[in-house]
Amino acid sequence: MSVKCKKIIEELNKLAPEYLAEEWDNVGLMIGDIDQEVNRVLIALDAIPEVIEEAIKEKVDLIITHHPFIFKPLKSITKNDAIGQSIYSLIKNNIGVYSAHTNLDIAFGGTNDTLANLLELENISVLKEIDNYGMGRIGNLKNACTLEEYAKFVKEKLKISNIRVVGNPTKVINIVALTTGSGISYIQEAVNKKADLFITGDVKFHDAQKAKELGIALIDAGHYGTENIIIPVIKKYLENINKEDKKLEIIVSKINGDPFILY
Numbered sequence: 001m002s003v004k005c006k007k008i009i010e011e012l013n014k015l016a017p018e019y020l021a022e023e024w025d026n027v028g029l030m031i032g033d034i035d036q037e038v039n040r041v042l043i044a045l046d047a048i049p050e051v052i053e054e055a056i057k058e059k060v061d062l063i064i065t066h067h068p069f070i071f072k073p074l075k076s077i078t079k080n081d082a083i084g085q086s087i088y089s090l091i092k093n094n095i096g097v098y099s100a101h102t103n104l105d106i107a108f109g110g111t112n113d114t115l116a117n118l119l120e121l122e123n124i125s126v127l128k129e130i131d132n133y134g135m136g137r138i139g140n141l142k143n144a145c146t147l148e149e150y151a152k153f154v155k156e157k158l159k160i161s162n163i164r165v166v167g168n169p170t171k172v173i174n175i176v177a178l179t180t181g182s183g184i185s186y187i188q189e190a191v192n193k194k195a196d197l198f199i200t201g202d203v204k205f206h207d208a209q210k211a212k213e214l215g216i217a218l219i220d221a222g223h224y225g226t227e228n229i230i231i232p233v234i235k236k237y238l239e240n241i242n243k244e245d246k247k248l249e250i251i252v253s254k255i256n257g258d259p260f261i262l263y
Helices: 005-015 049-057 082-092 102-106 111-118 147-158 184-192 205-214 223-242
Strands: 028-031 040-044 062-065 096-099 121-130 133-146 164-166 172-178 197-200 217-220 249-252
Touching (some): 005 062, 028 082, 111 223, 147 197, 147 217, 184 197, 223 249
Parallel strands (some): 040 249
């Protein structure tokens, strides 16, 4: 039993329609044939070489990622560089790659909702509206706590060993805004909506200074830390649409794709 790649893409588009993606983004089927019969699916944050090797070993037909496998236009495809080698390996082993990026961030039930729910926010709403959807989320805590207390809670819920915090540790946190991945550009929206704390990843030095100037606390929980949480959500979604006939075998990558080593 198997499912056509096209059918899987149609189902994923119900969760995260491709048209929601930002103009600069690249989403959809990056490598492969929409008419390919798919038996095994591997879900990962990125289709890095180690994940592709894992897919080959696991005899996977389709890799589903959050980050685009191909982001910038390619001028050539050769075995002399990493992306070229990966493309050769995928085609040789008849493995497709599908990516849902900013469309999955914006969609209800996507990365931002997942993070907001995981961090136990209540009365969740969109941080910045985009059409009938929106980027980022904002909500309140059931019980107010200090920045230090909530920072420890964030580490625990995201299962990460390190975060970076900007602000007075004793500051009381009631309203929390967040954007997964590299979302610091939405900090002004968080300030405008009276958030006490903004959570995102990839915060630069001057961004941290700006947060202090704006009077908002900031937690940098990392790009990987704020987005890897979507992997089990995608798995569960595909399992739900597959539960009756069980034509697909869905597995999650065991590769830790975080490039940073923390000492």
